[in-house]
Amino acid sequence: MTYCVGLQLDRGLVFLSDTRTNAGVDNISTYRKMHTWEVPGERTLVLMTAGNLATTQAVVSLLDERNLAAAERTSTLLTAPSMFQAARLIGETLRDVITEQAGSGGKPASTFNATMIFGGQVKGSPPRLYLIYPEGNFIEAQADTPFFQIGETKYGRPILVRAYDREMTFERAVKLLMVSFDSTIRANLSVDAPLDLQIYRNDSFELGYSRRILDTDPDWRAICDGWSDALRNAFDSLQDVTLCR
Template sequence: MTYCVGMRLDKGLVFMSDTRTNAGVDNVFTFRKLFTWSLPGERAIVLQTAGNLATTQAVVSLLNERMKAPGDRNPSILEAPTMFQVARLVGNTLKEVVQSQSDQGPDADSTFGATIIVGGQIAGSDPRLFLVYPEGNFIESSDENPFFQIGEAKYGRPILLRGYDPAMSFADAAKLLLLSFESTLKANLSVGMPFDLLVYPEGSFSVDKTRRIAADDAYFQTLSTAWAEGIKEAIAGLPDFEL
């Protein structure tokens, strides 16, 4: 299983992904699920993946190959004129991979399915964020839906819904995401550390503001402990319930 979040802020975009992939409790691996491409001063693109590992790796590999030898039939995301067209290319590539694998069994649509978050900015337009489905279609974030989650989303969603503010700082957004991931980690063993964090300030066209947060990260441990204690204190401070 996977947990990834892409979030839109007034100041730019924030992404966080876990790295656990498993095919059973005794077959656990760590794989990167956050990928980036950039052209200085011109564009920055971020991809997050969830679903069948062979499918998502094939999508990323095809995108990389088509950057080296783009053409009319297989254009490159580094040449797409808008982030909408980038999302369209990613969706078409995902659909192509899923269909190519579907001959391997009658249940391939679910077996080889994947979902992708793609976000970034191309010069001349604002940062944009999209959620791409296995069928290749996609939706864009909005003021009503300013963040996307893929994978094991339900455990961390309530924290995001209560704590999100588009005007929040990148530091507060990272804190909010870490709490969302910490709650998911506590509830589901199929989501695991380390976590990959990427902050994209609007207009920077750079994807170098990253951090990998391991299980022994001092700040994460402090945050987790303070969060647990804060919840207990909040419950104790609420009005008593009459039985």
């Protein structure tokens, strides 16, 4: 399992993903789940993955391979005319990989499922954020649905729903995501640091601030400890329930 979140703000996009991959309690590994591509001044793309590791690695490898031979391809991530077409390419690749693996392995296609968050900007259009499903179809973030989660989503969702604001600064958005990830990590052993952070500022057409957040990171520790203290203080401030005798 994993946990990844993509936020769409008025000023840009924020992505955060964990790196834990497990195939049982005695087989835990660390793999990067955030992948980026850019053509400075023309496009910046970010992809986060959750699900079957073999599937996600195959999809990313195929996308990279096509980029290396862009002149021989009708469409690649580096030549797609729009974010919509780039998302369509990723969706088709994901569907094809799942179908191929299921056919050769004799197992249900669901065994090889994966979901992805894809965001960025291609010159000539505004930034976009998509959630891509195993079937290859996808949806786009809108005003009513301004963020996407994949993986272990339920523990970190409440704070996003309560505190998200499109006008918030990048610094505040990262703090919000850290709280969301802290809640998830404390509740589920299949999600853990290090975390990978990527920020994209609208119309910059270049990868912005990025950071690997270790468990010992001072900002991470301050947010986690401060959130725990704040929750305990908020709980203590509530009046006790009167029980009938």
